[in-house]
Amino acid sequence: MRDFLSVTDVKKEQVVKLWNLATNLKKRPIGGALRDRNILLLFEKPSTRTRVSFEVGVNQLSGHPIYMDSSSSQLSRGESIEDTAHTLDRYIDIVVARVYKHEDLIKLALAMEKPVVNALSDIEHPCQGLSDLFTINEKLGRIDGVNIAYVGDPNNVFNSLVLGAAIMGARVILASPKGYMPRKAIVDRAEEIQRGSLKMAESPAAAVKGADVVYSDVFVSMGDEKQREERLRAFLPTYQVNTKLLDKAPKKALFMHCLPAHYGEETTKEAVYGPRSIVFDQAENKLHVQKAILTDMIDDLK
Ligand code: CP
Ligand code: NVA
Secondary structure, eight states, X not given: OOOBSSGGGSOHHHHHHHHHHHHHHHHSOOOOTXXXXXXXXXXXXXXXXXXXXXXXXXXXXXXXXXXXXXXXXXXXXXXXXXXXXXXXXXXXSEXXXXXXXXXXXXXHHHHOXXXXXXXXXXXXXXXXXXXXXXXXXXXXXXXXXXXXXXXXXXXXXXXXXXXXXXXXXXXXXXXXXXXXXXXXXXXXXXXXXXXXXXXXXXXXXXHHXXXXXXXXXXXXXXXXXXXXXXXXXXXXXXXXXXHHHHTTSOTTOEEEEOSOOOBTTTBOHHHHTSTTBOHHHHHHHHHHHHHHHHHHHHHXXX
């Protein structure tokens, strides 16, 4: 793996290898895979889970994490992405970047010799997608043929989940309002990877009927704040994943949310703390899967 900008940068066999590695790392978290390696976390947006799990993960593998908020870097004063990339290449082994514009991530990755990992952009959140599918596989003991109902905004988290599901033989059934349809490029790519891997449902109730997993994420992603009022009008109350909607899913269906949750918007406290919820196991698994991704990248650099 050179860079990990999109879930589609890995093939099914690689995902299986990464998941096996993540399972081993979950059992034995401490090791030396990143010894003497410096991993830069370059973040333009806030983060709790991704930042802390990457920092802890690098420490557990004997490497050195360096966090740089991009507003405190020279990027904020107009230094180009290319000059930044050539400089970082001289110090850093891997850059883990969270950005507003996916195209900036591509620019960074193209300019750098060292690998770049997408820690969330406006288009994808591939570490989240890979880790969420790992969690589903861990909980259900299978991923092939699993039905994931996604209710809400087809955003970055949705895009990585759908593409990852297509690679692994799972299906996503989306319920979203008119005017919030998934990007054509994502729909086409998912269909190309596995026909029928993304289906549109007429309503949230129709989406969750027959679901193994019900997935929710925020209605207003970082960067969409200006559209907050119109988004809340479009999504509420119909697309909220609450216990009433979850009760329409099969009894065994699990509830997932990448967090942070906005209670009273896309979900409720009762759903997140309810018996179906696996959201904190999901948060934990980010640590193990991200460590597997970094380990695999470092192996390729050797
Ligand atoms: N799920 C996730 O990426 O959370 P953070 O924004 O806290 O990193
Ligand atoms: N879709 C959300 C995910 C946050 C982890 C956002 O981009 O803000």
